[in-house]
Amino acid sequence: MSDKIEMIDELKILIKPYIQDEEAYKNLHEDTDFIEDLKINSANLVDIILDIEDKYDIDIDNDSMDKMLSVKAALEIIKIKVAEK
Amino acid sequence: MENRVVITGLGVVSPNGIGLTDFTHAIKNGISGVEFYPHLKDLGFSCCIGGKPKVSEELKREYLTELQLRGFNSSGILYGCMAGMDAWKDAGFSISETTDYDSGTIFGAGTSGIERFREAIYKVDDKQVRRLGSTVVAQTMASGVSAYLGGILGLGNQVTTNSSACTTGTEAILMGFDRIKAGRAKRMIVGGTSDEGPYVWGGFDAMRVLTYKHNESPEKGSRPMSASASGFVPGSGAGALVLESLESALERNATIYAEILGGEVNSGGQRNGGSMTAPNSESVQRCIKKAVENSNIKASDIDAINGHLTATIKDFTEIENWSQALDLKGDDFPYINSLKSMVGHCLSASGAIESVASVLQIQNNFIFPNINCEDLNEEIISLISADKIPQKLIEKEINIVAKASFGFGDVNGCIIFKKIKK
Numbered sequence A: 001m002s003d004k005i006e007m008i009d010e011l012k013i014l015i016k017p018y019i020q021d022e023e024a025y026k027n028l029h030e031d032t033d034f035i036e037d038l039k040i041n042s043a044n045l046v047d048i049i050l051d052i053e054d055k056y057d058i059d060i061d062n063d064s065m066d067k068m069l070s071v072k073a074a075l076e077i078i079k080i081k082v083a084e085k
Numbered sequence B: 001m002e003n004r005v006v007i008t009g010l011g012v013v014s015p016n017g018i019g020l021t022d023f024t025h026a027i028k029n030g031i032s033g034v035e036f037y038p039h040l041k042d043l044g045f046s047c048c049i050g051g052k053p054k055v056s057e058e059l060k061r062e063y064l065t066e067l068q069l070r071g072f073n074s075s076g077i078l079y080g081c082m083a084g085m086d087a088w089k090d091a092g093f094s095i096s097e098t099t100d101y102d103s104g105t106i107f108g109a110g111t112s113g114i115e116r117f118r119e120a121i122y123k124v125d126d127k128q129v130r131r132l133g134s135t136v137v138a139q140t141m142a143s144g145v146s147a148y149l150g151g152i153l154g155l156g157n158q159v160t161t162n163s164s165a166c167t168t169g170t171e172a173i174l175m176g177f178d179r180i181k182a183g184r185a186k187r188m189i190v191g192g193t194s195d196e197g198p199y200v201w202g203g204f205d206a207m208r209v210l211t212y213k214h215n216e217s218p219e220k221g222s223r224p225m226s227a228s229a230s231g232f233v234p235g236s237g238a239g240a241l242v243l244e245s246l247e248s249a250l251e252r253n254a255t256i257y258a259e260i261l262g263g264e265v266n267s268g269g270q271r272n273g274g275s276m277t278a279p280n281s282e283s284v285q286r287c288i289k290k291a292v293e294n295s296n297i298k299a300s301d302i303d304a305i306n307g308h309l310t311a312t313i314k315d316f317t318e319i320e321n322w323s324q325a326l327d328l329k330g331d332d333f334p335y336i337n338s339l340k341s342m343v344g345h346c347l348s349a350s351g352a353i354e355s356v357a358s359v360l361q362i363q364n365n366f367i368f369p370n371i372n373c374e375d376l377n378e379e380i381i382s383l384i385s386a387d388k389i390p391q392k393l394i395e396k397e398i399n400i401v402a403k404a405s406f407g408f409g410d411v412n413g414c415i416i417f418k419k420i421k422k
Helices: A002-018 A022-026 A042-056 A062-067 A071-084 B020-028 B038-042 B075-090 B114-125 B136-140 B144-153 B168-181 B198-206 B246-251 B281-294 B314-326 B347-364 B378-383
Strands: B005-014 B034-036 B049-051 B103-109 B187-194 B237-245 B258-267 B304-306 B335-337 B400-407 B411-418
Touching: A002 A022, A002 A042, A002 A071, A042 A062, A042 A071, A062 A071, B005 B020, B005 B075, B005 B168, B005 B187, B005 B246, B005 B347, B020 B347, B038 B198, B075 B103, B075 B144, B075 B187, B075 B237, B075 B347, B103 B144, B103 B168, B103 B347, B114 B136, B114 B198, B136 B144, B144 B187, B168 B187, B168 B237, B168 B258, B168 B347, B168 B400, B168 B411, B187 B347, B237 B246, B237 B347, B258 B281, B258 B347, B281 B314, B281 B400, B281 B411, B304 B347, B314 B378, B347 B400, B347 B411
Parallel strands: B103 B187, B304 B335, B304 B400
Antiparallel strands: B005 B237, B005 B258, B034 B049, B187 B237, B258 B411, B400 B411
16 A cells, blocks of 8 residues: 555656646645646646656556556556566 | 837847846947957857856846746747846836736747757657656747737737848837737737757858957957958847837827837849849849838938948948938938947847847947947948948937848848827
8 A cells, every 4th residue: 555655656746847737736635636636737648658668677568558547547557567577 | 090109118138238227338338248259169169259148046036936947948048038037117007817818929039948849859760659747849939939828917918029031030020010000900919939959059160150250358259340350140039029009009108219210121033133032132222222111211300320241242232222222321321339239139039129229229329339340341431421431429319210120031121100299
């Protein structure tokens, strides 16, 4: 569990430059949606993914990229890709 | 009925001054913005001097957000946004929350994000296309500068970029002028910007059109109209003007810098002595004559000319063209100056930065000095009086300034600015 909290905190730092809703960002939780809640410009999702790749030294394939629309999905994909390393 | 078009805002990012206060001070005092760049020397350039605006990281952040600056590497877009936003603010406008359909921009550029383009090319060739990020297109599309500016200010009228080499800035002003005159916009932010550095300047260095004689004396390097002119000094930056219908300006009681009476753009068709790189003199004269005609003034009404005058052997040809087009010579010729003596040739931004300087002369009643022409070209002063090429600041009432720019592709542009009487 603390693992997850730690990962959410890490993710929070990564996505901070792109968010456009401070309130939703402050209250960020597992079900937070990047576009709907954080009002991130959809074009910036690819930048977030590149930042995640750099942070965890992983490659995120196109299919996984398409799914990474929420905190929950991002955490799951990061977990899988890190395990595959 | 056609609208009269006036200038209600100015913005400038120049090698010798950013913002109207610093820029006005610099041009009045003949302050050069040309410097030596060791990086150009390391790369084996013949000309290692140039003019770049001195923009700090702090200043950048007054215009672009942290998010916009992520992965941002486009000097031209930065300068264009700064000049455009300053001009907009100067005209008394704020950033619109909603789309403003009455206002647009025609903001010219020669290249866009050439530094970012270089990074992208290296990544693509290294099979890293998926790692380009989201902003390569926005920064490298030709219309990058107008797209950024339009988005920042919420412009809803025409938002576009024109490109006509070194005539770009001057052409943008005339395109905005036409649009307002025709009643299709109330306000247009017009201007030009230029990327900087080796990837823009290299091609000119290879053509041997840049001076290589002043690497030890950068401030003396740009020498329009001098006997020792030995090629131009490359520069960068941006200039912007807010054009507005006279009606709209009066309605909101705006400060009016000057009126645009008329102007002309044309091309010599690369015939009759014209080529990709040299002007057809007949068309240059035709362009100037048409501008005077459609402004309904007499040539003798012109108080000052702001020339293209880059500091090559073509300076005399330009003066000859002005002289013939206006049918004025000797003491009858208007005062003439070249901003390039202080900032170098800012390429696609030159016409815009130089137009800002021209308009400031009208508003503040002065003619800025030419520097680096102590040794005036003999041919030039056999045609026009040396007194007409000021080397010291002249303070006098200025009503009409003619501004022209000429560019590769044998393209020409000429604008007539006039003081508006209160």
